[in-house]
Amino acid sequence: MARKLARGMGSFFKDCGCTKPTRCPHPYSIRFRDALGKQREESGYDTQDDAIERLIQLYAEKKTTTPTVAAARRELGQLTVEEYAKQWRPRQRKMTEYSTGEAVDSSINVHIVPRLGSRKLNSVTPMVVERFLDEMESDGVGRGNQVNIFRVLKTVLRDAYAKGAMADDPVKGVQEPAYVRGTVAIPSRVYVTKALAVAGEDLSLEIVVMAGCGLRNGEARAVNINNVVAQDVYRVHEQIHSNTLRPAKLKHRKTGEFREVPLPRSVREAIERYAAKHGTTNDGYLLRGPGGYFTEGMERRRVKKLFSDLPPEGGVGMYGFRHYFASNALGGGIPITDVAEWMGHKSIEETYRTYRHLLPGSITKAARILDAGLWEAA
Structure with missing residues (x-):
């Protein structure tokens, strides 16, 4: 039996059939009329106070909402x-x-x-x-x-x-999924050498520019002879987009923006050898398939074959060759600020979170270096 509140506020009740509904564990329901005069019901309230509080809220909203607005919200x-x-x-x-x-x-x-x-x-x-x-x-x-x-x-x-489509916040109290960044899998130099020996010429070139210049997969697929702007500088200004399979702007960059990265001699020579043997498109691209570019599907098949032909090494995947670049650079003492810029990270914090375990310094080493520049204790 519904218990009524003040006129127009609606009522709350339990529809469970228990002999002592106020003491049973079943939730309360409420019945009310909305701003358009239509009778509605809601359920799931644990206590009478919860049900009454909701009715008061609905009544206040109805008093301050014109029928026109209420109709629009209901429709939404x-x-x-x-x-x-x-x-x-x-x-x-x-x-x-x-x-x-x-x-x-x-x-x-x-x-x-x-x-x-x-x-x-x-x-x-x-x-x-x-x-x-x-x-x-x-x-x-x-x-x-x-x-x-x-x-x-x-x-x-x-x-x-x-905009009024729901009476209550639909994500109130919902916690965002917890995400813990795992340690990146970095291939050894021996593993990279084996990969280059097993991979075909197209995939080998992609591996070379990822491991040697720190390019992402899509950026490596867009490797272009015209991007060699100096003997030791490669300009990265686009990627082959995985969905459109066409050139697109860089990640975290506006259209037209670019970054320049070190171009090791071995990488430059690999690019030049490939261009001499296979040629390029009219606009300088090297890797290309039936549609004109080295596509996502082509890469996926070649990558699957590559890692089936190679012995497993600690969960290394294709992106591991980009990680190899970071490992090689930081292990050689290159500042992390430079590495972050060359890899195109959104911020140095991203670089630090991902590769902090590769930094050659330590507190003990820092203490020795700092001590050398200080005075002798009396």
Whole structure:
């Protein structure tokens, strides 16, 4: 039996059929009329106080909300997550096709829509979001990706909440997935030499520029004879995008920006040998396939064969050759500030977090060096 509050505030009740409902563990439900006069119900309140507090909140909102606004909010809340995400995405004008925007689109289309796309906005609660995170974990989505996907979902839902699609914050209390950066797997010099011997000519050139110049995979695929701007300098200003398979701007950089990296003699000679043997495109690119460039699919097949032909070494993958560059540079005493710039990291903190264990210095060594420049104790 529903217990009524002041007129117009609605009522709270238990619908469990227990003989002593005030003492049973079942949750309370509430019944009320919204700003349009339509009767609605909500459930899941642990105590009478929780139910009454919610009714008071709804009553206050109804008093301050015009019927027109209430109708608009109700209509918005009936949209599905997929429908709202499609409306939300074009409004994000600061995103670009080849950087943040591409990652956001992937999060929405590959992860959010398949799991939550058909759910109406006004039915999304923190528990729904928690289950979404649990599903990603069960499906083996990496923790780093989980963090990025959750941040996209949180932004979309908070935008809908701000516009009145939900009565309560749908991500309130939901904790971001914990992500702990693992130690990078760095191949030995012997392993790099074996990889170059086993890989075909195209993949070998990619390995050379990654290990020798610190390029990312996509940047290595865009290797260009015209980027050799001096005997010992290579200019990096684009990558082959993994989705479009076309040249695109660099990660963490605006269109037209570039960075210059050291070009070891052996790397320059490898580029020149490849160009002399295979030629280049009219605009200087070396690695190319049927579509004109060294594509993601081509690389994936070649990489899979490469690591099946090589003996395993501590979880080393293709990105390990870029890590080798960092190891070689820091092990040789090159300042980490220079290494961060050459690798194109967003900040030196990223470089330090990833490679701090490679720094040749130590507290003990620092103490000896500092002591040499100090005076003798009396």
